Amino acid sequence: MHDRLDHHGMNGDMNNEASLTAALRALPACEPPHDTWPALAAQLRRRRTLRKTVWFTLPAAFAAGIALAFAWPHLHLRAPLPTPVRIAQPTAAAATRPSAAKPVTDVAALQTSSEQWQAWVQNLDRTGAPLDGRALATAVTLQDRIALVDLQLSAARNPATVASLWQQRITLLQQLGLLHLQPYLVAEQAQPVRAHALPM
Amino acid sequence: MDAQSNFQQHVEPETVARLKRGDLAAFETVYRQFERAAWTLALRLTGRADVAHEVLQDSMLKAFERAGQYRGDAPFAAWLRKLVVNEALMQLRHDRLHVIEVLDDSVEQGEAPPPWTFADAATLDRALNRLPDDARAVLWLYHVEGFTHLEIAREFGRSVSFSKSQLARATKRLRELLQPKVEDTPCTIGSTTTA
Numbered sequence: 001m002h003d004r005l006d007h008h009g010m011n012g013d014m015n016n017e018a019s020l021t022a023a024l025r026a027l028p029a030c031e032p033p034h035d036t037w038p039a040l041a042a043q044l045r046r047r048r049t050l051r052k053t054v055w056f057t058l059p060a061a062f063a064a065g066i067a068l069a070f071a072w073p074h075l076h077l078r079a080p081l082p083t084p085v086r087i088a089q090p091t092a093a094a095a096t097r098p099s100a101a102k103p104v105t106d107v108a109a110l111q112t113s114s115e116q117w118q119a120w121v122q123n124l125d126r127t128g129a130p131l132d133g134r135a136l137a138t139a140v141t142l143q144d145r146i147a148l149v150d151l152q153l154s155a156a157r158n159p160a161t162v163a164s165l166w167q168q169r170i171t172l173l174q175q176l177g178l179l180h181l182q183p184y185l186v187a188e189q190a191q192p193v194r195a196h197a198l199p200m
Numbered sequence: 201m202d203a204q205s206n207f208q209q210h211v212e213p214e215t216v217a218r219l220k221r222g223d224l225a226a227f228e229t230v231y232r233q234f235e236r237a238a239w240t241l242a243l244r245l246t247g248r249a250d251v252a253h254e255v256l257q258d259s260m261l262k263a264f265e266r267a268g269q270y271r272g273d274a275p276f277a278a279w280l281r282k283l284v285v286n287e288a289l290m291q292l293r294h295d296r297l298h299v300i301e302v303l304d305d306s307v308e309q310g311e312a313p314p315p316w317t318f319a320d321a322a323t324l325d326r327a328l329n330r331l332p333d334d335a336r337a338v339l340w341l342y343h344v345e346g347f348t349h350l351e352i353a354r355e356f357g358r359s360v361s362f363s364k365s366q367l368a369r370a371t372k373r374l375r376e377l378l379q380p381k382v383e384d385t386p387c388t389i390g391s392t393t394t395a
Contacts, residue, residue: 016314016371017343017371019313019314019316019317020314020316020343020371020374021343021344023316023317023319023324024316024324024328024339024340024343024344025343025344026321027321027324027325028321029206029236029237029239029240030236030239030240030243030244031236031239032235032236032238032239032256033239033249033253036235036239036253036256036257037228037231037232037235039257040231040257040260040261041224041228043257043261044224044227044261044264047261047265
């Protein structure tokens with residue numbers, strides 16, 4: 001504090017300054033408003049959700065946009081129906097997808113199931129046909145909802161709630177997967193012979 | 201707890217480590233520990249509860265989001281205090297709360313003890329709130345937070361002489377505000393009605 005008091009430089013002023021310091025420091029601390037923490041915590045959660053959503057959806061939307069940009073000229077020249085080879089890709093993926101027949105209540109089993117569904121969706125995303133604009137918007141909405149479920153899962157403590165949230169996550173992943181299969185469903189309606197190639 | 205001890209608190213290294221990892225519970229611990237300190241400082245620097253509330257929220261949000269940038273070369277409380285000061289001064293600049301007040305720099309001091317030595321807390325508090333924003337902020341940073349003029353100048357983005365002159369003006373103004381006023385007694389001479 002070498003520059004303290006040098007604006008005065010007198011002993012009397014030093015005493016005055018010391019007494020002012022003492023008087024100000026003796027003032028009681030102020031009582032903050034009580035509602036600050038809940039508002040702050042809520043704001044932090046909102047920011048986290050937004051960030052997570054952006055991290056989750058932006059790369060997917062970006063990749064889909066690039067894929068659409070590449071596919072656009074071909075679609076305009078002569079919109080070709082998916083070839084059997086292209087149909088076989090989701091079919092193979094669908095063959096390995098988890099069974100949705102049995103209701104599962106065990107959280108660990110639901111987690112495993114969710115991981116399998118997620119892997120299935122990611123596989124479809126990598127290998128499937130690009131989504132059109134409307135499907136892409138739906139996919140982004142579904143991914144948002146999955147991100148929200150993930151957020152709720154990070155805070156949930158009740159086992160029943162946790163199980164319910166994992167089940168919701170699986171349902172959303174299934175819807176997301178079906179969205180990726182829509183082009184093939186359309187193709188299959190045109191060629192009903194290959195109905196076995198569609199996922200159940 | 202008085203104003204001085206507000207930011208003189210130790211934070212457990214484990215809590216800081218958890219905060220740096222984005223642990224919300226650790227952040228709540230830190231928030232609860234420094235809530236009063238940050239609020240008092242924000243209120244003293246800005247002079248307005250609504251602005252101080254904003255400063256408290258924004259600086260705490262920054263503390264959480266920038267905790268990873270804390271290197272540990274100074275106490276955590278000092279790092280946090282700097283965030284609050286920066287945010288408060290930014291608000292002062294942004295909202296143009298400070299009122300330029302032309303004051304006479306000549307300091308008149310007699311032998312009598314300065315008025316703050318016998319002023320009670322409420323009176324001193326009221327007088328503080330009547331100071332121009334910049335002057336009050338400089339006064340508080342210098343006397344209570346122990347900043348040097350160089351540090352204050354850096355925080356304000358101004359010169360050292362700015363800090364010194366603001367301090368001198370604030371001190372003088374405070375003295376004036378705390379000086380007991382001589383009551384104007386009405387002159388009764390000649391007011392009596394003659395029968």
